[in-house]
Amino acid sequence: MTIIVIGKSGQLAQELKRLDDSLLCLGRDDIDITSAESVNSILSNNNVTGIINASAYTAVDKAESEEQQAFEINATGVENLAKFANQSGVLLVHVSTDYVFCGDKGSPYQIDDKHEPIGVYGASKAEGERALLQYAPKHSCIIRTSWVYSQFGNNFVKTMLRLMDEKTELGIIDDQIGSPTSAGALAKACFYAVHHNVNGVHHFTDSGVCSWFDFALAIQEFGVKYGLLDKTIPAKPIPTSAYPTLAKRPNYSVLDKSSLKLAFGGLEPKHWRIELSEVIQQLASIK
Structure with missing residues (x-):
């Protein structure tokens, strides 16, 4: 089998490569x-038997001023891949985001809830989903996820570890609620989907729910435990209004993952604290 991953340097692509170096x-x-x-x-020149789209325009704030570029990659690019998948009869596994929702629902989002993006990034990803379902409904698997982190690239975990090492105190947003996702765990879900021809829309994150503040406290806890931080520093919860950004973020973007049990062979994501501990240990091992 020749499984092609679209993307090379991103967190997910690197975790997929760790799973199977032949990708x-x-x-x-x-x-x-x-x-x-x-x-x-x-x-067409690579005898493709499956595709995992791990590429995306993910600069949420920058997308507000680079709308065309965001839509070209997140919508037009997905449409082109979808048309190829449909014509060649191969499965396209596409990673999407909680940002296709507005975050005002107040309960976990279901796989068939209506798109209500509140920024350019979310709108471009929603358009990509629509294109995929329009042009390759029988040859596609959409996996929505959120708050992705890993030992690779730039992400919240690595940023927090750096700031906690440099600063004497931090303020962390505590009124945005969601679920972190280890890119390594997400890679396994994508891998399962492409090998077992999983179709449809699904949600995958680590289990459990937290705020960015909760997540940061756990990062500091494990950072000290595994030797990446010498000490703890004070961290205080702050509202979103105290940290304005160009793009709005969903206030509550927890994703319902019940479809995994049936479509993914009973896959049960680990709790985010367990996954976080493993990633920080990985970071400590390469320090």
């Missing part, structure tokens, strides 16, 4: 997903 990961220098010609030419 063919294609970066921007290898394929331009915004060009149908590039997609058809490159993928």
Whole structure:
């Protein structure tokens, strides 16, 4: 089987490569997903049996001023991949986001809840989902996720560890609620989907719910425990209004994961504290 991963340097792509070194990961220098010609030419020459789209425009704030670029990658690019998947009869596993929802529901989002994005990034990802379901409904699997972190790249965990080492105190937002997701665990879900031909829309995150403040406290706890931090520093909860950003964030974006038990062979995500502990141990081992 030739399973192609669209994306090479991102967190998910690197975790997928750790799972199976035989995966063919294609970066921007290898394929331009915004060009149908590039997609058809490159993928047709590689005897593809499955595709995992681990690429995306993810700069949430920057997307507000780079709308065209965000839509080209997150919508047009997905449409091109979807058309190829449908024509060639291979499964396309596509990773989407909690940002397709507004965050005002107050209870976990179901897989069939209506899109209500509140920013350009979320709107571009929602358009990508629509394109995939329109052009490859029988050859696609959408996995929505949230708050992704790992030992690779830039993410909240690594940023917090750096700031906790540099600062004497921190203020962390405590009124945005969601579920962290280890990129390593997400990679396993994508891997299962492409190997077992899972179809439809599903949600995958670590289990459990927390605020960014809760998450940060746990990062500090494990950072000290595993030697990445020398000491703890005071951290105080602050409201979103105290930390304005260009793009609005969902206040409550917990994703209901009940479909995993049936579609993913009874897959049970680990609690976010367990996954976080494992990632921080990985970081400590390469310090």
